[in-house]
Each structure stands twice: as C-alpha cells, then as structure tokens.
Amino acid sequence: MKIDRRSFLSLGIGGAAGIALSPLPWKLADDSAIWTQMWPWTPVPVDGEVTYVKSACTLCPGGCGILVRKVGNRAVKIEGMEGHPVNDGGICPLGLSGLQLLYGPTRVKAPLKRVGERGEGKWVKISWEEAITEVAKKLGDLREKGETDSAACISGSDKGTVPALFKRFLSVFGSPNFMRMPSIQDSYEIANNLSMGSAAQSGFDLEKADFILSFGSGLIEGWGSPVRMIRANSSWRKAGVKVVQVEPRLSNSAAKSDKWIPVNPGTEYALALGLAHVIIKESLYRTDFVQAGNPGFIRFRDVVLSNYSPESVEKITGVKKETIESLAADFAKSGKPVAICGRGHGRTQSSLGELMAVQALNALAGNIGKEGGVFAVSDPGYTSWPAYQADEIGSAGIKKERIDGAGIGKYASSKSLVNRFAGAVNAGSKINLLFVLESNPVYSLPDAKAVKDAFKKIPFIVSFSSFMDETASNSDLILPNHIYLERYEDVPASAGLSKPAVSLARPVVSPRFNTKHAGDVIMLLAKEMGSPVADAFPWDDYQACLEKTAGEGWKKLKEEGFSSDQAFAPQAVGISPGKFDLSGGIADLSALFAALNPEGDPKSYPLLLLPYDSLRMASGYIGAPPFVIKTVEDTVLKGKDILVEINPATARANGLSAGSYATLKTPKGSARVKINLFEGIMPGLVAMPRGLGHTAYDNYLAGKGINVNELVGTLEDPASGLDAAWGIRANLIKA
C-alpha cells in the first residue's frame, strides 16, 4: 500500500466533484455577471423624489424661463418653461448645459486672495469677513484721498436689481464709473435718443412682421433671445414671411434665409442708404413718421439722394444696382417690414451711421411702435428706489467725468462705452479699484492685449465671478457669487423683445460652496463702509431688497416664475407722427454716413479678418460647457486647432489649401490657424469664430483654438464713440 500520483489525482477528482455539487460555481458565475454591470465608472442616477423648480436662465441676455428637474437634492436636467413669454418651453444648447456649470470643476469655492504675482494662479482662501474688510479698507482709502471716482465697475448687464445695487453703491460712494459690457443695444440707445428723443433700447415684434431685412444679425444663431428667434424663424417659414440676410459670409442664418445678399464688410450702412434712396425717390415711403416738410427728413433726403444712388451704392457695397432696386421695392411695399442690425449675437456695437441708416428704413416703412414693428423700449421702472443722501465727497465724485467719457461732450447720448475703458486707462486715466460683475472683460473685450495692459495698471481688482475665468484669474480678490441655479435674482429679458417679461431666478439647489450672493456682498460692503454709503441700503439682505423692490408683484413672480405685469414690463416709448428725426439732429450727415476703414495698412495686410458668432459657441461671460463645445464642427475646431474660413480663390492667391496651416497676422497680433475652404465667404475675407481660445475654464475648453479678440482691435466711431470695428486688416502666410 502506498500513496502515489494516482491518489492525488483522485483527490483532485473528488474535489472537482464536490465543487460541482456545491453552489460555488453557479453562484460565482451569477455574481460575476452582476459584477460586470457594476463597474465603478458606470454613471448611476441618484435615487430620490423627483421635483421641478421654476427658475430663469442668466447665461445670456435672452431671459428664458427654465424648469429644473431634480432627483432628491441633485439637479439633473434643465428644461424650458412652458408658457413663458420668451421661450415657451424651448431651450438652447447653452441653457441646457447649465448643470455642467453648477457641478463642473471650474467653480471658485471660497473667497480667494491672490498671493503670487497677478495671473500666476496662487491663491489663499480667506473668510468672507476678511474679504469684505479688505475691500472696505481700500474703498475707505480712496475716500480719504478724495479719489472716489477712481473706483469702477464692469458689469455684464445694467438691468435688474443686482447691477442696480452695484451702480447705487458706486454712486453714493462717489464714482460715476459703472460700465456694462458692449452690445448692439448701446448703439440702438444712441440712435433712438437722437431720432426719437428717448435713450431707450429697441425691441422688435418679429413674430408679426412680414418682411425681415437683417444686416448681419445671426437671426437663428443667437441674436437677441436665441430660443425666441428660432421660434420666430419657424413662424416666418410657416407664414411665408420673406427673410433677407445681408452679410459677407453665408452664415447659418443666411443659408436659411430666402435671399442672401453678400455685401462688402462694413458697407451695410451704404446698402441701407441705397435702399432709402430708392424708397424716397420712388415715393414708396409712408408718412406715419416721416413728413416731407420735416427739416430732418429734408437733410437726410438730400444726402441720400445725392450720394447713395443704386449705382454709387453698387460701387461701395458690391451689391448689384438691380438687386438694390428690387429689394427696396419689396421692403417698402410689404405691410410690416422690419430692418434689424447687430452682427452675429449682437454682443458688439455698430457705428451710429449704420444704426441711423437701418432705423431710417424702419421709419420710412412707417413701422415704428406698431404691431409687427420696431419699438423703443425703456427699462422697466421697478428698480426705482428711494433717493439716497450722499455726502460731500460722494457728490463731488459722482459729478466727475466718466472714465469712458459717456454722457458728456461728443459722447453725450451714450450711457456706457466700455470699449473706451482700456484705452483711457492705458492713456493715463486713473482707476484704483475695479469691480467685475458677471462679465469676463479680459477674454471678451476686443483688443485683449490693451485690456490686459489696462488691468495691469489697476492696483486692485475684485472679481465677483463664480468661475475661475480669465478675468478672475487676473484679479486680486475673488468674491465668488452663487451661480444662477443657487440664487434669487430678477432676470429682465432685454434682448430685442418688444414685450418683455421679468423672470425670477431662484435657488434650485443650496449653494454648493462657500460662495455669497453678489447682492449680499455689496450690501455687506456698504454696511462696513458706514454712513452715508450704508444708509443707501436700507434692506437686511439681498432677498429682502428683491421682495421689497418687486412689491406686490413678488407673489406672482414667486408663483409663476415670471411676470409681465405693467409694473415689470418695460414701457414702449410713444412717438408721435412726424416726430422721427431721420437726421438725428446731426449737423454733418455726410460724415455720419462714412465708411470707417478697418485698422491696418492694406499693403501689408491685404485681407480682412471677420469674427463671427455661432449658436454652438458661447462668447460672453460664460465659457462653453463641455456639452456645447462637443457640438462644434471639425471645420471650426479640430483637436486644438482653430480653422478659419476663406474662399478657395483667396486660398489659391495665397498658396493655401484645405487643412493646411497658416499664420494669421493682424496689426494686433498673429496666430497659427488651419484653413477651411468655404465657397460661402466672399474672396479677400478670413472668418474666425468667437468663443474659442480660452486660457481659463476646464480642459474641455481651455487651450482650444484662438481668442479672436487677441487679433482684433477697437475702432472708435467718430460720431458716437461706439466701437465700430467689424473686423481688422489681416494677412495669411503659409506656415
């Protein structure tokens, strides 16, 4: 008897038989199958009660109402609010992606104080008390030195209570320097002021218009309130409303229009005047606002009839004389034609000449202040607070000249000219303290280098940004605001609506980080400053201020999420017949209607660079979240390379081919770009998208492409001080 190899074999066989008769293999097989469904990276939705919170979107001036779906305490989806007067259930790609801003990695989580060099990215967390004391001390120093007017604020908007609180703070403190980021409404305000006597913004009853003449406005690409515009476009299609797009490149809006009229860039004003010429000459105009004996009309008529015949306009614009004649007749013979301007998203200004020319068309068509027409819409009056008592220092400060010059002298008609801010600071005007609210000027103002230089000259910059954006990273102190999904705020829809509403943004989730409402911060700052600044803020906190301000409308705002009550609705400015001054009272109309040459020497820069906007790109304060950036075509952004659009003819002339690299040079800078050939752009032009080339935000956005604002500059309109730059001279050199 011995133990041998066979005994062990037998042990193994016995073991196998035993295992097979136990549950082990079957249970393991089952568990392994479940295990494969349980990878740790598999996204698992949270469990909990499903609720919806009514709120408002603040990511653009569109003012849409939103409905946020929550599971438990987690916001899981943003939808458009049904029945909302602006978007009625619709939502745009940026609005839809808002949760990535809420839960994304770019939030500023606590008040931060810079410790390294500015822009180096070295911060230390401080308490809110320390932060407010520090700012109050800087402001106190300015008051002691009598330099209160060297404090300034750049805000994304000047509508609603939060910007109003900041403006009030500066005013009582003694500074007139509250500026808002540029938009086409800056230009409309001046034009309306001159022609109708009211510095109101313009609203358009586009849904009821029956002929749309757009001078470069991205009708379905984010101009005005994007969701509303896309809906209006659908209604035009159904009703057979004619849409004519005047633009040097075949944008999506141009592609979807009934007629695309490519025009030499910057000569849109001349085309409008050419149309006016035909309308006046053929007596096609309506006399509702334009009366033959009116001196303004006579001066306008004389200039237009002598200088802007279809033949001359053809030479300036490149648009055929026959096209001008037929377009003028179509426009004037329509029942409710509307002409609009503001390039792309309408977040840039245009020259006063262009505005006056386009508004003249609306006046000639008799379509002002009427259904289906153009309205001058003044700000809603609900933020009228009791007057404050400033002391001597404050009263002296507020009387000083604004740093951007707005409001006096040749800039008398304008409220804010933030485009002149960087130039003024660089030329030696003193700004010692700058608040930056809901805006990202370092990224989104043109001539980025000048803006950066100006920022370097400002000793103390306080950013209220919720995100570590370009401006926040170039500041000294960040006092992070709650993001819109965490805070109460009134959101007046302002972007080109004729009958706007005010919506209420409200906390969908409780603040995720140690952030504070900017409205509360400015009030705490006022309290810290003591009398008289503190006395101008009689509210306990921001919410109390908002409820008090909304008054009886608060209940409705809270219940329905929006209000279009009389108290909230901006008032359309009445204009009596014959009172539209086509000349705007401007003495030299020939100078007003003059082409502004883009910056640069045509010999060294034979091409023209045109920035353009797209619905798939956010170009304002908010950087495009990952969902949005993912929708950008690879003819715009490929990997980290930005593609510029040029006509194949331009490519041949410069020895370039599709997909090749080139150096794009402008008087402001140069960048390496990739070439995308596009038949839909006029030869001699280079088009580059806005919204790329961020250095801040997350890895999905930062380092991709080029910020076109680094390549373009500003061009001051001599008639108004507005930024009239629509592009810049450029050159493409094969790399």
Next chain:
Amino acid sequence: MSKPDETTGISSDTDSAGAEVSSAEGVKNGQGDGAGGFIILFFIIGFVASLIIGWVVFPKLLYSQKTQPFDFNHALHLEAVSDGCESCHIFRDDGTYAGVPSNEQCIGCHEGVQGDSPDEKIFVDEYISKEREVPWFVYSKQPDCVFFSHAAHVKKAGMECVTCHGHIGESTSLRVYEENRITGYSRDIWGKNIAGVKRETWDRMKMDDCAECHEKEAGKRSSVQTDKEACFVCHK
C-alpha cells in the same frame, strides 16, 4: 510507454490511449497491493473538503457582515402608526415610492429623544440634529439596472408588502446586513440559502422570482412582462 511523438496528433492519440490502458492496468495491479484504498480515501477527502468549501466556507467568504448604523424596531413603530407599512414607506404625491423614510418623515416624532432607547439617542444626536440622512443598508436594494415600480405592484395589483419583503414589519431588531463582496449587493437578493432554494415567496428577489409570479399571473395570455420585448420593461 512510448516516447511522445510531437510531430503528429495521431500518434499522440495513440499515446494517450496507451496511457489509459496502462493506468487501467495500474488500478488492477493497485487493488492487489492496497493502493485502491488510498485512491478512494483521497477521493472522499477531496469530495468532502470541497463540499465544505462550497457550502460553508464560500458563503462566509463571499459576504461581508455589516451592522446597521443603529438598531430599529419595526414592530414597535407598526403599533404606533395607523396606516401600516405605508405610514412611513410612503408613496409620494406623484405616485412614486419613497423607499426608506428620510429624516424629514421621522423628525415629526423624533425631533428630540423620546424614550430611553440608546438607538433612538444615536438617531437624534448623530443624524437628526446634524441634519444627516441615515446611511441604512437596504436589504432589498436591487441593482441599478433594474427598474421596479412599487406603485404598479402595490397600488395597482394590490400586492402585499410581505409577498416580497417577508415579515420584516414584525421584527424587533435589524438583522446583520450581508454584502456580497463581488457585486456589492445584499444577500437577500440571492436569498439566504446559498443554493438558492426557496420556500417562501420572499426568500429570494432575483429576476427568476419576478418571472415566476408574472408567468403565473399572465398564464397563457401575453403581457408586457412576458412578451418578446419584455426585457425593457424592467431593464431600461
């Protein structure tokens, strides 16, 4: 034994056939010298040992034992409420089932400590007053890929809670929660019996158990749960 020929499969076959013959001979020979006893003994040792491993050791290794944050007396609470299980395990206004109650529901009675139970004290001190939800281990939690509607079963079909959950409502303390180390799920899904033997309807909560009832209810009729596209009724 011949040398294995590595060139052709055929000769290997022949080889192994030869090996079988020789081992058969070996067994025959072995009986003669008593080796057969060891072979049987070793077989039995292997058999028994692996049965012990499979039936006793394996389940112990597979499940980790977790104690609940504190103990809970279902029976006591059931006496105090008027609407049975649904008093605390509520259906929300929109018809969805809330599952394990959240603090919001408990706070009505337990804002402060009421009795002298140390468990209640833990609940009030550690969770209610600190506004933290209790991280209960849920015995009946299904994998995330399973969609189950309590409303359809309880409200529409009128099923009793006990059919699937057993008599937990009568328990005076919480069992130890056993977590499957591989899947991360509760032992109750597979069932306490490691072989999967089921005596009562609430013994297991696997897909077959859903199917068993659905087939019985549906009979020969077709139903959304037994039709061709039935997968997506529960696995959304």
